Amino acid sequence: MxxxxxxxxxxxxxxxxxxxxxxxxxxxxxxxxxxxxxxxxxxxxxxxxxxxxxxxxxxxxxxxxxxxxxxxxxxxxxxxxxxxxxxxxxxxxxxxxxxxxxxxxxxxxxxxxxxxxxxxxxxxxxxxxxxxxxxxxLLIIDESQGVNDRAGEQWIEIIPSFDGSTTIDYRLDYGPQTAIPSQSFSVSMTPEIFLKEIAPARTFVLKNEVEALQIMGFGKHLTGKDLVVFDTDGSVIDNKLRWPDEPVRHKILDCIGDLALNGQMFVARVVARRSGHKLNHVMAKTLSTITLRQPELQWAA
Ligand SMILES: [Zn+2]
Structure with missing residues (x-):
């Protein structure tokens, strides 16, 4: 959508x-x-x-x-x-x-x-x-930039926007027989849409990931009420999803936060597949090194 x-x-x-x-x-x-x-x-x-x-x-x-x-x-x-x-x-x-x-x-x-x-x-x-x-x-992206990881399984691209809007299109796909089904979401980045469609999407983890993290000493205080924990059968433990596709919306939330580390607002179309923090940071770094500015394309005051 x-x-x-x-x-x-x-x-x-x-x-x-x-x-x-x-x-x-x-x-x-x-x-x-x-x-x-x-x-x-x-x-x-x-x-x-x-x-x-x-x-x-x-x-x-x-x-x-x-x-x-x-x-x-x-x-x-x-x-x-x-x-x-x-x-x-x-x-x-x-x-x-x-x-x-x-x-x-x-x-x-x-x-x-x-x-x-x-x-x-x-x-x-x-x-x-x-x-x-x-x-x-505003950083107006006029040339596509892309980075990938895991032999192209994960990637993120920044493509010029032709209508002056910034959009994010994300596909989450952990492959067959995983507790979280593949899902896609696209969103236009306005504060109103962000508040309604992205901001409420919560962090999610798989039950076995929680166990592994807690053995390492992380998140020992957490229960299923503090975030979304998926059981191996795809059900959510001690909680309820806010949307059926809440995970992909949270991945967009993360992506927005990570890309903002480039230091300035940009206008572009972002297309990502399975991109996590590490790859988002590589793209943020790429954005931070683009020096081209097109002030004539900025919105009039
Ligand atoms: Zn997150």
């Missing part, structure tokens, strides 16, 4: 109108964390600030700070500070088109909330958005 709508992008940068607050335990480590999302000056981008560490070191939300970690996005700065599981919060900010924000956090990992990014969106919208005077520098 392709959800279509007018290609309207706010031509000026946005930040929060007031401070937003949210707290909860991290997905992997279960440590209670408190977040304060603060308004930031134009051109600041998204910046994490570890207020629990001496000197309150900052970590820029940029692909150059991504450090290798399985199943999540971890950002680490050269000053030694790091923040784990940033992708859902980044997706909320990108989905709502927030350009500038300082995220104060008093722990190493972003709260898991309900496994989706809807609670982050709700906190941001409750604080309100403030349109800033500086124009938004």
């Amino acid at each position: 392709l959800m279509s709508c007018d290609a309207t992008v706010q031509p000026r940068q946005q930040t929060l109108a007031r401070t937003a607050m949210i707290s909860g335990r991290g997905l992997f480590h279960g440590v209670e964390a408190r977040l304060r999302l603060l308004p930031a000056e134009p051109g600041s981008g998204i910046l994490f600030r570890r207020v629990d560490l001496a000197g309150k070191p900052e970590v820029k939300a940029h692909v150059d700070n991504v450090t290798s970690a399985p199943r999540r996005t971890v950002l680490a700065a050269s000053n030694g500070a790091f923040v784990e599981t940033t992708e859902h919060l980044m997706s909320a900010l990108a989905g709502l088109q927030v350009d500038n924000c300082i995220i104060e956090i008093n722990a190493p990992e972003v709260p898991a909330v309900d496994g989706s990014c809807l609670p982050f969106c709700e906190a941001i919208l409750e604080a309100g958005l403030n349109i800033q005077s500086a124009p938004r520098d």
Whole structure:
């Protein structure tokens, strides 16, 4: 399904109108964390600030700070500070088109909330958005870019958009005889559609993956109510899906959060098949190195 709508992008940068607050335990480590999302000056981008560490070191939300970690996005700065599981919060900010924000956090990992990014969106919208005077520098993709992994089983492509809209088209396909059936979803990236169709989609795992992760010491505090756990027969343990295709929608949520690490909003058609955090980061890096700008194609103020 392709959800279509007018290609309207706010031509000026946005930040929060007031401070937003949210707290909860991290997905992997279960440590209670408190977040304060603060308004930031134009051109600041998204910046994490570890207020629990001496000197309150900052970590820029940029692909150059991504450090290798399985199943999540971890950002680490050269000053030694790091923040784990940033992708859902980044997706909320990108989905709502927030350009500038300082995220104060008093722990190493972003709260898991309900496994989706809807609670982050709700906190941001409750604080309100403030349109800033500086124009938004849109990256208009005019040449296709593609990366792949696992001999082409996983791939992600960025293709020029011919109508000025940004869309994401994702296919999840783990092959035959898997607990999660293959599914596809396409979405046009407006804040309204993001809120309704993507933001509520929760993290999912297979039961045997949970067991393996817990043996490694991760997610020991989690139950089936904290995220979507698929049993081997495809049923969901102690929970209920929000949509039959909730997994593919969550993969789009992750993709939006990871690609936002390229540092600026882009206009393109994204087509992905089985792409996970690792491949999303490679594409974010590719996007970050594109220097071509076409200001004449930006929306008029
Ligand atoms: Zn996720």
